[in-house]
Amino acid sequence: xxxxxxxxxxxxxxxxxxxxxxxxxxxxxxxxxxxxxxxxxxxxxxxxxxxxxxxxxxxxxxxxxxxxxxxxxxxxxxxxxxxxxxxxxxxxxxxxxxxxxxxxxxxxxxxxxxxxxxxxxxxxxxxxxxxxxxxxxxxxxxxxxxxxxxxxxxxxxxxxxxxxxxxxxxxxxxxxxxxxxxxxxxxxxxxxxxxxxxxxxxxxxxxxxxxxxxxxxxxxxxxxxxxxxxxxxxxxxxxxxxxxxxxxxxxxxxxxxxxxxxxxxxxxxxxxxxxxxxxxxxxxxxxxxxxxxxxxxxxxxxxxxxxxxxxxxxxxxxx
Amino acid sequence: xxxxxxxxxxxxxxxxxxxxxxxxxxxxxxxxxxxxxxxxxxxxxxxxxxxxxxxxxxxxxxxxxxxxxxxxx
Ligand SMILES: CC(C)(COP(=O)(O)OP(=O)(O)OC[C@H]1O[C@@H](n2cnc3c(N)ncnc32)[C@H](O)[C@@H]1OP(=O)(O)O)[C@@H](O)C(=O)NCCC(=O)NCCS
Numbered sequence: 001x002x003x004x005x006x007x008x009x010x011x012x013x014x015x016x017x018x019x020x021x022x023x024x025x026x027x028x029x030x031x032x033x034x035x036x037x038x039x040x041x042x043x044x045x046x047x048x049x050x051x052x053x054x055x056x057x058x059x060x061x062x063x064x065x066x067x068x069x070x071x072x073x074x075x076x077x078x079x080x081x082x083x084x085x086x087x088x089x090x091x092x093x094x095x096x097x098x099x100x101x102x103x104x105x106x107x108x109x110x111x112x113x114x115x116x117x118x119x120x121x122x123x124x125x126x127x128x129x130x131x132x133x134x135x136x137x138x139x140x141x142x143x144x145x146x147x148x149x150x151x152x153x154x155x156x157x158x159x160x161x162x163x164x165x166x167x168x169x170x171x172x173x174x175x176x177x178x179x180x181x182x183x184x185x186x187x188x189x190x191x192x193x194x195x196x197x198x199x200x201x202x203x204x205x206x207x208x209x210x211x212x213x214x215x216x217x218x219x220x221x222x223x224x225x226x227x228x229x230x231x232x233x234x235x236x237x238x239x240x241x242x243x244x245x246x247x248x249x250x251x252x253x254x255x256x257x258x259x260x261x262x263x264x265x266x267x268x269x270x271x272x273x274x275x276x277x278x279x280x281x282x283x284x285x286x287x288x289x290x291x292x293x294x295x296x297x298x299x300x301x302x303x304x305x306x307x308x309x310x311x312x313x314x315x316x317x318x319x
Numbered sequence: 320x321x322x323x324x325x326x327x328x329x330x331x332x333x334x335x336x337x338x339x340x341x342x343x344x345x346x347x348x349x350x351x352x353x354x355x356x357x358x359x360x361x362x363x364x365x366x367x368x369x370x371x372x373x374x375x376x377x378x379x380x381x382x383x384x385x386x387x388x389x390x391x392x
Contacts, residue, residue: 210358253359
């Protein structure tokens with residue numbers, strides 16, 4: 001007993017920031033950003049909050065699933081940029097949706113949506129008739145230093161959601177962590193405690209790009225390999241791969257290593273950049289709505305991120 | 320097979336280059352490769368040779384990589 005995806009949704013901020021827009025803020029160019037990352041533009045929250053986007057994505061997913069908010073038994077939000085430390089984003093959603101169920105946030109950085117799926121799968125083994133809303137939502141625009149050209153060009157804001165119900169379509173899933181702060185970290189609330197006496201921390205996200213690049217290429221190739229093995233499937237049986245959208249060069253290098261054709265990978269990085277926990281969820285929703293998936297298609301979802309965390313799963317599309 | 324020949328093999332496999340265009344003196348620039356290509360190639364070299372390489376600014380040519388691999392072996 002695992003689950004089936006009953007519906008998906010996503011939401012993006014209205015404001016588009018192009019590479020040329022960024023070149024007016026930091027010393028960069030459209031040519032550099034496109035050739036090093038594959039990113040052409042990203043969406044950035046201006047007046048909307050990340051909770052607003054998560055709510056819109058959740059409403060869309062509920063509509064798509066034919067499930068009412070009151071039927072939900074659990075809400076899990078994956079985020080590292082929630083508007084409040086408390087209430088959790090999931091509690092704020094619960095209230096706005098009018099759901100009557102438990103709700104909590106998890107943080108696995110960019111891997112959050114896969115972590116949420118794994119947690120949901122564990123609930124389904126205990127409560128097979130549950131309906132669970134999972135959301136991946138991040139406004140990385142709040143975390144990056146907009147004066148640091150090596151990070152601010154990479155990220156964007158967005159939210160994606162899925163409603164899960166009884167079914168057997170999660171064929172294999174794996175999440176993992178290799179705790180290590182230095183490659184990628186972003187500070188939490190610091191407060192103003194007058195008794196605190198230590199060195200000042202960075203106010204923004206800090207990243208060692210090349211170390212993360214190496215980790216990411218290996219993570220993407222290896223996690224897909226392992227979930228395929230778990231599911232007892234050959235890589236040739238995959239219909240689509242939905243990889244975390246951090247850098248097209250990571251995706252290309254990993255796919256080359258796996259000796260798979262590039263066309264199997266779905267991407268939207270050109271339009272949205274890296275939306276952290278939302279990436280895979282937005283990609284899933286857009287592909288669902290554009291009619292890309294046929295019943296029975298085998299999808300591999302994979303993500304990696306700060307932690308360092310990794311995750312991948314094999315899903316049978318059954319909608 | 321010499322280290323150089325194997326390095327060329329890895330380069331050709333990963334980046335679709337012409338074998339004949341690669342010499343010990345070729346720089347990344349000559350081969351049309353940027354800094355992310357070199358990160359990827361160092362990973363591939365490490366796997367092909369079973370060594371661990373330190374990425375550095377001084378690794379500018381194919382010859383530098385060959386030397387680094389022979390030292391690491
Ligand atoms: C960030 C990343 C694109 C940088 O690429 P890179 O090839 O490693 O680039 P480097 O940091 O070596 O920088 C190369 C040069 O470009 C410059 N540069 C960095 N960002 C730039 C930008 N936006 N525009 C123009 N030049 C830039 C650097 O200053 C450096 O210049 P120098 O050689 O004169 O010092 C790449 O490392 C990456 O994508 N890593 C993975 C990050 C990631 O996915 N994080 C999220 C994980 S969930």
